[in-house]
Amino acid sequence: GAVVSQHPSWVICKSGTSVKIECRSLDFQATTMFWYRQFPKQSLMLMATSNEGSKATYEQGVEKDKFLINHASLTLSTLTVTSAHPEDSSFYICSATRRLNTEAFFGQGTRLTVV
Amino acid sequence: AQSVTQLGSHVSVSEGALVLLRCNYSSSVPPYLFWYVQYPNQGLQLLLKYTTGATLVKGINGFEAEFKKSETSFHLTKPSAHMSDAAEYFCAVSGIFGNEKLTFGTGTRLTIIP
Numbered sequence: 439g440a441v442v443s444q445h446p447s448w449v450i451c452k453s454g455t456s457v458k459i460e461c462r463s464l465d466f467q468a469t470t471m472f473w474y475r476q477f478p479k480q481s482l483m484l485m486a487t488s489n490e491g492s493k494a495t496y497e498q499g500v501e502k503d504k505f506l507i508n509h510a511s512l513t514l515s516t517l518t519v520t521s522a523h524p525e526d527s528s529f530y531i532c533s534a535t536r537r538l539n540t541e542a543f544f545g546q547g548t549r550l551t552v553v
Numbered sequence: 554a555q556s557v558t559q560l561g562s563h564v565s566v567s568e569g570a571l572v573l574l575r576c577n578y579s580s581s582v583p584p585y586l587f588w589y590v591q592y593p594n595q596g597l598q599l600l601l602k603y604t605t606g607a608t609l610v611k612g613i614n615g616f617e618a619e620f621k622k623s624e625t626s627f628h629l630t631k632p633s634a635h636m637s638d639a640a641e642y643f644c645a646v647s648g649i650f651g652n653e654k655l656t657f658g659t660g661t662r663l664t665i666i667p
Binding site (some may be wrong): 445447448472479480481482484487491508529531533535541542544545547550 | 587594596597643647653654657659662
């Protein structure tokens with residue numbers, strides 16, 4: 439099956455700094471990538487949808503200036519959490535889909551802790 | 554608009570017993586339905602999916618689910634639980650193309666009792 443690699447798997451940063459999370463499709467071209475956020479013992483909430491070469495579409499309530507998404511190529515999307523605060527601590531998961539395929543492939547997730 | 558309801562945030566079954574995880578959906582278009590499993594601090598792994606055709610869908614690890622349009626349900630079952638089945642399970646729905654954004658249920662934590 440298709441593989442999506444997410445890096446780093448965990449990161450601890452100081453409040454006020456920025457953190458970048460990478461999501462790569464290793465063996466296929468991802469036409470669309472999705473970024474989710476998951477709080478402890480809760481479901482996944484979609485943050486944004488990104489298509490290669492175009493601006494990301496953010497879900498209602500998600501600050502686009504705080505959560506910067508770049509989808510510069512068909513195999514890489516990045517999520518940058520700017521000026522992170524403790525309330526941004528969460529589990530972030532990306533997924534990728536390819537054209538004419540009915541399945542989303544998920545990365546391993548990134549545990550972000552802001553101290 | 555689409556939504557998913559998973560009844561029971563926690564389900565406990567004995568090893569060897571039947572596993573039944575419930576999922577009901579709401580969708581304004583013919584849905585594509587998915588079940589995912591998540592182990593602690595990991596991403597999601599697809600168990601099975603329904604797109605079109607046969608309503609009884611078989612997945613990995615002995616799981617299966619049946620799409621019942623009249624009941625708007627997509628319950629997940631496994632005849633005999635194994636200790637390794639302990640995990641969080643998510644039901645999800647997407648639009649008609651299947652590769653659109655997923656709407657997830659709140660999840661069901663499955664505990665297996667030895």
